[in-house]
Amino acid sequence: MVRGLCGLWLSALAAAAEPERCNGIDDDGDGTIDEGPVAWGLDADGDGVGSIAALSLTPSCLNTPTGGTHLVGDCDDGNGLIHPGAIEVCNGVDDDCDGTVDEGGVCLCERFVGVGSTWLACTTGIEWSEALDACHEHGYHLASIPDTETAELLSRVLSAWDQDFWVGLNDRQDEGIFEWEDGTSSDFEDWSDDEPSNGLLGYGILEEDCVELDAxxxxxxxxxxCGAEDAYLCEIECVARAWFPDLDGDGLGDGNAGILACEHPAATVPNAADCDDGDASLPGVFYIDADGDGAPGTPVVACAGDAVPTDCDDADATLQGCDGALSGSELTWGDGALEPPEPPYGFGCSCSGPETGRSAALLALLLLGLRRPRQRSPVVRGAKAPGVCGDQGR
Known part of the structure; x- marks a missing residue:
């Protein structure tokens, strides 16, 4: 049963533009709606969407294990507010699990990096205390400017806006003693002329206890x-990088679902090299017909193609074989043996007969690059290699 189910799933993946889901739509275009096998995922946070990090298969839409759902795609199954279809809000989180944070103009913040920090320049005018809370909601703090290098970076980047930005500096606790948000003193200063003034120059009668950066x-x-309304600048002392879900555990990430994070999120990898994150056997090694003689021979990493080489010299259209049908050519396994070894399998072939006088060993290349899901390489299609999904070639 396992062999049959796995084989059916691989066949569906090879032929389908999309894998089948339980949604009342013929996703894979085979004329049947919601047929199995289909994916399901555990729904730990109860938001009705299963985790992409706990993905499995069931024979049909009628078979849903306890605690799971056929609606999958939750990128944070510990937070019921985060799932596909959720409303994106300005919080530094990918609320709708589409791989993008705070998209759609939900907040007018622009992220940039420099001097060991990640920054958010948010152009919505709010009070200093509101800016403090907004930065904390992002997981940041109001910016600190400890040295000339940081000041020069911010001057250069923020010059694109003709606005004033709240930073974390203030003297709310002790007049004239300026401290950053975390209570540390400001050893570096970059005041405008005649500042700080505390409102003593006739600009108002309110005390001026919060500091803005004038772009x-x-x-x-x-x-x-502090009650004035300014744009605000948030900071976190790390350089965020992209992480990609690795649902099938093959060490390759899904480039359509990246997230930005300073620390390594669970079940993610720092690459987007997987063309099918639901199948650990893909991408696999397949063979391109480089010389156009009809026999696939050059090994590449792809999601579909010929899993067995039949061209012993893919640079020469006059030479082919490797399937045992032509004299002087033979199909071998990755170690040169004529009989299959224990999995994992590899293939090679050679042109060793007296008619050719030539030999070439084509070994599997681990050519890992950025690929989009279900992207097809120009390959000659064929059967999957023996041993896939426990078949062992029997």
Whole structure:
């Protein structure tokens, strides 16, 4: 039963534009709706969407294990507010699991990196305390500017906006003693002329206890009343990088579902090299017909193609064989043996007969690059290699 189910699933993947899902639609275009096998996932947070990190197969849409659902794609199964179809909000999180954070204009924040930190320049005008809370909701803090290098970076980047940005500097606790949000003192200073003034120059009667960075003045500082509404600058001391789900555990990530994070999220990898993240055997080694003689020979990593080489010299259209049908050519396994070894399998072939006088060993190449799911290489299609899904070639 396992062999039959796996074989059916592989056949469906090879022929389908999309794998079948339980959604009332003929996803794979075979004329049948919601036929098995179909994916399901555990739904630990109860939001109705199964985790992409706990993906399995069931024979049909009628077979759903306890605690699971056929609606899969949850990128954070520990948070019921995060799942496909959720409303994206301005919080530094991929709420709708589409691989993009805070898209769709939900918040006017732009992320950039530099001097060992990741920054958010948010152009919505809010009060200083509101900016403090907004940064914390992102997992950031209001920015600190400890040295000339940081000040020069911010001056250069923020010059694109003619706005004032709240930073974490303030003297709310002790007038005239400026500290950053975390309570550390400011040893570096970059005040505008005649600042800080605390409102003593006739600009108002309110105390000016919070500090803004003036992007129109080279990024220099000015103290302002904390109730004024400014843009704000958030910071986290790390450089975020992209991580990609690895559902099938083959070490290759799904390039359609990346997330940005400073720390390594569970069940992710730092590459987007998987063309089918539901099948650990894909991408596999298949063979291109490079010389156009009709016999596939050059090994590549792809999601579909000929899993057995039949061309002993794919640079010469006059030479082929390797299937035992032509004198002087033979199909061998990866170690040169004529009989299959224990899995995993590899193939080679050679042109060793007196008619050719030539030999070439084609071994499997581990050519891992960025590929999109279900992207097809220009290969000659054929059967999957022996041993896939426990078949062992029997």
């Amino acid at each position: 129109g003045d080279g990024g220099r500082w000015n103290d302002q009343p």
